[in-house]
């Protein structure tokens with residue numbers, strides 16, 4: 001499947017980094033096509049314009065961003081933790 005959101009938008013799920021795949025699969029809102037759950041279900045049929053659709057999309061993206069930020073902290077390439085590679089930038 002091709003990802004339609006986030007950092008790896010437009011890329012095949014299989015081609016994304018392993019840590020990203022594992023993280024995605026752990027998210028309640030992300031399920032592979034056959035077992036969709038609430039957030040993704042709400043996106044079905046979204047014409048790209050309704051406010052509700054946009055809000056759902058934003059929620060997914062914000063959640064993803066905060067998780068990616070955490071990952072950056074964990075592997076030490078963030079700018080928010082003392083000792084991170086980009087600390088102070």
Ligand SMILES: [Zn+2]
Nearest residue numbers: 073078080081
């Ligand atoms: Zn940090």
